[in-house]
Amino acid sequence: MTDPAAGLVLGIPARLILWGLALVAFGLFGRRVAAYVKVLKRARPEPRWDRWPARIRRFLFEVLLQRKLLEEPLIGVAHLLIFWAFVFYATSFFWNLLKGLLPFLPVPYADQAYAMALALEIFGVIGLAGLVTAAFRRYLLRPPRLEQTRDAGIILTLISVVLLSSLVGAGAASLAGEAHGWRPVATAVGGLLAAAGAEAAEAGALAAAMWWVHMVTVLGFLVYLPYSKHLHLLASPFGVLFGALEPPMPAASDGASRLEEFTWRQLFSGLACAECGRCDRACPAQNSGYQLSPKMLMHQVKELIMASLAAGGNGHALLPDRVKPEQVWACMTCLACIARCPVSNEHVPVLIELRRKLVADGELDGHLQEALTNLARYGNSFGQSARNRARWAQGLDFKIKDARKEPVTWLWFTGDYAAYDPRLQPITRTAARVLARAGVDFGILYEAEQNSGNDARRVGEEGLFETLMEKNLAAIAKARFEKIVTTDPHSLHALRQEYRWSNGRPQVAHHTELIWELIRTNRLTPLRRLSGKVTYHDPCYLGRYNGVYDAPRRILRALGLELVEMPRCGSRSYCCGAGGGRIWMEDVAGIQERPAESRVREAAATGAATLVVACPKDWVMFQDARKTTGLEDKLVIKDIVELVEEATQP
Amino acid sequence: MHFLVLMRMVPDVIEELEIAPDGKSLDREALRLIASESDDHALEEALLLKERHGGRVTVVAPEAPEVDDLLYAAAAKGADRLVRLRGVNPGLGVPALAGSCVAALQSSAGLLPADLILTGAQTIEDLDGLIAPLVAFRLGLPYIGVVTAVTEIAEGKASVIKEFQAGYRGEFEIALPAVLGVQSAEKPPRYVPVAKVRAAMKSAKIEDVEVPQPVAQSLDGIEVLSMAKPEVAGRAEMLEGSPEEVAGKICELLAERGLL
Numbered sequence: 001m002t003d004p005a006a007g008l009v010l011g012i013p014a015r016l017i018l019w020g021l022a023l024v025a026f027g028l029f030g031r032r033v034a035a036y037v038k039v040l041k042r043a044r045p046e047p048r049w050d051r052w053p054a055r056i057r058r059f060l061f062e063v064l065l066q067r068k069l070l071e072e073p074l075i076g077v078a079h080l081l082i083f084w085a086f087v088f089y090a091t092s093f094f095w096n097l098l099k100g101l102l103p104f105l106p107v108p109y110a111d112q113a114y115a116m117a118l119a120l121e122i123f124g125v126i127g128l129a130g131l132v133t134a135a136f137r138r139y140l141l142r143p144p145r146l147e148q149t150r151d152a153g154i155i156l157t158l159i160s161v162v163l164l165s166s167l168v169g170a171g172a173a174s175l176a177g178e179a180h181g182w183r184p185v186a187t188a189v190g191g192l193l194a195a196a197g198a199e200a201a202e203a204g205a206l207a208a209a210m211w212w213v214h215m216v217t218v219l220g221f222l223v224y225l226p227y228s229k230h231l232h233l234l235a236s237p238f239g240v241l242f243g244a245l246e247p248p249m250p251a252a253s254d255g256a257s258r259l260e261e262f263t264w265r266q267l268f269s270g271l272a273c274a275e276c277g278r279c280d281r282a283c284p285a286q287n288s289g290y291q292l293s294p295k296m297l298m299h300q301v302k303e304l305i306m307a308s309l310a311a312g313g314n315g316h317a318l319l320p321d322r323v324k325p326e327q328v329w330a331c332m333t334c335l336a337c338i339a340r341c342p343v344s345n346e347h348v349p350v351l352i353e354l355r356r357k358l359v360a361d362g363e364l365d366g367h368l369q370e371a372l373t374n375l376a377r378y379g380n381s382f383g384q385s386a387r388n389r390a391r392w393a394q395g396l397d398f399k400i401k402d403a404r405k406e407p408v409t410w411l412w413f414t415g416d417y418a419a420y421d422p423r424l425q426p427i428t429r430t431a432a433r434v435l436a437r438a439g440v441d442f443g444i445l446y447e448a449e450q451n452s453g454n455d456a457r458r459v460g461e462e463g464l465f466e467t468l469m470e471k472n473l474a475a476i477a478k479a480r481f482e483k484i485v486t487t488d489p490h491s492l493h494a495l496r497q498e499y500r501w502s503n504g505r506p507q508v509a510h511h512t513e514l515i516w517e518l519i520r521t522n523r524l525t526p527l528r529r530l531s532g533k534v535t536y537h538d539p540c541y542l543g544r545y546n547g548v549y550d551a552p553r554r555i556l557r558a559l560g561l562e563l564v565e566m567p568r569c570g571s572r573s574y575c576c577g578a579g580g581g582r583i584w585m586e587d588v589a590g591i592q593e594r595p596a597e598s599r600v601r602e603a604a605a606t607g608a609a610t611l612v613v614a615c616p617k618d619w620v621m622f623q624d625a626r627k628t629t630g631l632e633d634k635l636v637i638k639d640i641v642e643l644v645e646e647a648t649q650p
Numbered sequence: 651m652h653f654l655v656l657m658r659m660v661p662d663v664i665e666e667l668e669i670a671p672d673g674k675s676l677d678r679e680a681l682r683l684i685a686s687e688s689d690d691h692a693l694e695e696a697l698l699l700k701e702r703h704g705g706r707v708t709v710v711a712p713e714a715p716e717v718d719d720l721l722y723a724a725a726a727k728g729a730d731r732l733v734r735l736r737g738v739n740p741g742l743g744v745p746a747l748a749g750s751c752v753a754a755l756q757s758s759a760g761l762l763p764a765d766l767i768l769t770g771a772q773t774i775e776d777l778d779g780l781i782a783p784l785v786a787f788r789l790g791l792p793y794i795g796v797v798t799a800v801t802e803i804a805e806g807k808a809s810v811i812k813e814f815q816a817g818y819r820g821e822f823e824i825a826l827p828a829v830l831g832v833q834s835a836e837k838p839p840r841y842v843p844v845a846k847v848r849a850a851m852k853s854a855k856i857e858d859v860e861v862p863q864p865v866a867q868s869l870d871g872i873e874v875l876s877m878a879k880p881e882v883a884g885r886a887e888m889l890e891g892s893p894e895e896v897a898g899k900i901c902e903l904l905a906e907r908g909l910l
Contacts, residue, residue: 254845362840369841376844377684378664385665463844 002178002204004109004211005100018100018215025219032226033234036271039259039305046251046263048242055241058344062240068342072278075143078133082159085127086233089162092120093218100215111170111211114181121185124167131160145277145286145295151229158224161217168193169210176203232274236343239272243344247335247545249498250349252462255356257319259308262301262353269345270301279337279347284575284595290330290588294337294347297323301350319354325363326588328354332595333458333580334540339571355460364459371584372461375468379450381584382420386447389414392425393444396432401443403479408443410435410514411481413472413495415488416451417616423623424616431487431511431641437648438524440514442485448475454494454541459581469499483507485514487641489541489615490579496546510542512614515644516551519558526647529560534643535608536563537599537622538573539615552614552640559647564606566599574599576621583617596625604635614640651705651803653696654764656751656785657724659683659714660773667879674874675741685720688770694835695800696768697728703803706730708761710859712738712751718856719847725854726846732854733761737861743872744776748784750861755789758859762789763827766808771796771831782831792824795831 005015061067066083070076092110099109110116135156137143171189173179175198179186190203198206225234242265256262279294280286286293300322307316319325328351337347358364364372374383392414393400403411412435418428435442453468476484484506486492496508518524534556542548549570556563568574577595587594600622603611613619622637661667661676662684668677696707708731709724711717721732735754738747755761767789772779779795786793794810801821802809812820813833824830889896904910 359841359843360846362842364841366838369838372841383664387666461843463846463848467844 002208003103004208005103015100015103018097021216021219022097022101025222028223029226035309036226036305039308040264040267042260042308043262043264043267044253044260046265048244048265051245054245055243058243058245059237059241062342062344063237066342068278068340071340075134075137078130078137081126081130082134085123085130085163086159088119088123089127089166089218092116092166093215096211096215111166111173112178117170117179117186118181118183120166121170121183124163124170125185127163128160128167131156131163143277143281145280145293147229147275147277147295147299149229149275154224155228155230158217158221162214162221165210165214165217169207169214172198172203172207172210175200176207178204178207229273229275232272232343235268235272236274239268240344242268244338244346244349246497247493248338248346248349249457250353252466253353253356255358255360255460256350256353257317257357259304259316261357262350266346266350266353267301267305269347269350270298270303270305272343272345273298273302274343275299276342278340278342279345282336282340282572284332284334284336284577284598285330287593287598288577288595289590289592290327291324292327292330297327297347297350298345319357323354325358328358329365329368329585330582330588331580332540332575332577332582334575335544336540336572336575339544352458352460355458356462357460359460365585367586368459368581368584371581372456372459372464375451375453375456376464379468379471380416380420381451381455382416384420386450389419389449390444390446392419392428393432395425395429398436400432401441402446403443403481404445404448404475406443407480408441409482410440410442411476411479411484412442412444413449413452413484413486413488413491414444415486415491415616417620418487419449421616421620424619427616427619427639427642428487430639430645434515434524434641434644434648435511438515438518440518440523443479443481445475445479448478450475452488452491452494454490454498455579455581455584457494457498458579459584465494469494473499473501477502481506483509485509485511487511487614487616487639489539489546490617493541493545510546510548510551510614512542512552512555512640513548515641516554516558519555524644524648526559527650528647530643530647531560531562532610533562533564533606533608534610534612534638535566535603535606536569536612536614536640537566537576537603537618538570539613539618540573540575540579542614543573544571552612555640555644556612559643561643564608566602566606568602574602576615576618576625578617578621583621594625594628596621597629600625600629600631600635600637604631609634610636610638610643612638612640612643651699651703651766652764653699653705653707654755654761654767655689655693655696655707655709655724655729656767656769656781657689657693657709657711657720658686658770658773658775658781659711659717659720660686660775663774669877669879673876675877678740683714683716685723686770686773688772688832688834690770690839691835692768692770692830692832693724693727693729694837694839695797695830695832696766697840698836699766699800699803700728705765708733708764710735710751710755710761712740712747714740721856722850722854723842723847726842726850727840732856733758734856734858735861736858737864739865742865744778744780745784746865748781748788750865751781752785752788753863754859754861757862761859765803765826766800767791767827767829768832769829771833779831782829786829789829791827791829793829793831794822794824796833797830798832798834799836800830 005018007014009017066080069079095110099105167189170186171193174186174190175193277295283294304316331351333348371381374381379386401408418424450468450471453465457465492510536552575595619639626632626635662682665682668680670677700707707729709729710733712735725732738750769782782795783793796812797810798813799811800808806826808824810822889899
């Protein structure tokens, strides 16, 4: 076997050249990586060192199996093929480099070891197929919101050169009689070379030349990598490993806009971003014509890091130029971006930090200011007296227990909209009747309940969230109960995942979970079978935030209804536009189609006559959207509890 | 520049108001107080002036339930000194309240002189908007009310905008020191996050100033005879039936009342 690193090149020992190139390439690479690490060290800490089994499991699925990329099958498969080809080629590269630099190692070159050489040529072909598919998609299909950069073209070319040089080298080795065993690709390429007029005598030199092309390209790639968008190739495995395992919410802070005010993990998202545009394709703000683009947000985080690297020092900030306040306020915190992101980027926490900054500086929409002032003073965003909170119950023919005065099994946390909105109060009464019919022992906190603070927290008013949480925890501490139930997914999320319970968190259920349990155990029996086609909207805070997808669907089927799914269902559900405090803010000019309007059209297109919801805010948003889209004759909006009532009332 | 803002807590009409057993006053046990809205605007205007011209802002408020929250919020917004007036009878009429406030301001070192004294042009308990002119009168200072902006302060004078009806505005010059009754600030009162108010509770100090000769009751020559809650005057009548029937009934009603 020949040693490609032996001999002279231009009169200089080849091995010396390899040493020089390797030292320069690794030096430049290392310097850039060290600079990134230094920037991240200036950021605030954020502990992400816990729950290793869960992190490793996620790494397996998201990095090694690329589950989220496969959600878009064409590019998903192509990317998976390129990824695994890359893994093999990287291994081979380091192996070859070590052997080239240190010839005394008692192993052959990677491409001269039979099993490795076979794997390389197979992955080479697979990788090329992936590259062709990726190029076809990028340049011919041109998917919306994919960033078209020169960078992408350079990288595709570089990887092609890496793979082709290896395959041509293998072919040349085969022609020279140096490839042993069953080497289908090498043999075929060797045949092609021979057909092109290559002589077996000069094939050995060609193989060595290809070896050098391959090595030099990879070394160049190594230098180019940390300067390009393919930095994601280095950063994203760490991004996934240190990604949030629950819906992320930044720890209390004064907000952030300057680089050193963010946490390292928030900045890291900028480095891991591949600008693939999956977040933009899923984002309800982006798709409605709001100025927010989660992808560009990540890009601006990266630009912030780059500016700091280029100019040094502090003072580089996202607000108000790199990211505009109207973009920050456009977010509905629906989590679609994070759910779709293949590299576990965390867009929403960055926006929440920016909102905290704006709130601290008093820069907020007048309507939002009014809602927050009302929350602080009256404990509800409606600006009504706390004494009116249980007024919805007045139309019932039974009295709801006061959980502060007598023990109950279920403490019902009603939430603002269900309690105060006159359009929703009849539905809240229906929920009470359904629970009573099933013999559920429940009570409410009457005027002691306050808004859960979930949305106050999402608009960046952390102090107000703390205050509301403390008041609610104090009120709940005075009640005697076993479990908590709520019809409001926003309250559910705060109570279930964000409240700091001093004596252990009680079980917190959504009413759909409780009602399904009642139906399943025959405590609530449908007396008549409902008929017709319905579709169901997954509320963001019930589905993506809390993973409750099945209970509402099981209820609908148990009632006899035919459930048809919208294209965007389950974890891909499309926000109604009310979340993250957007319900308190004014619409901005230039909106093409509000998220709720897009959603009711999607629902109507399924052929279902009823759009079923399980969140009070959804009901309000879709009722309005149904009117503005002229779907009043085609589509009815119903809370799931209204259907349960229809089927179970005597 | 020293800007002094006089702020008051007034009954919050979001909550239900109750009349005391004497039938002549509000049941102060049952009601909840809130910072008067136009006083909030007076504070905002003072803070804007401080940002523009430098100086300090002193906030003075008669003692009342929840008045500490008002004072700490003012500190969080940028007020420099917080003063709680003790010994002000909550049931006082406006003239007696003005007298108590002025006496307290004069008795305590460092509260006066102020270049501008700002207070709300009106509160729900002072619909006549008397407090500012009465304070000015007792201090012997010039006064202007229904102010919506202070455009300039220079050479011992201030230019202020006063708003009349239908969008008509006048610009006035007033010699300093002076008293302003503020209708609205140039910008809506700023939002101050809860965290900043909590921080102010730890760092800011509220000074107490006693009213020298507390007044037990109103000496205005006016006595409240009775108070009454609004009466429900007739209920709306719902017209029922098909759209045609309802339209017919509407026509009948309009004709009946001579409107057709």
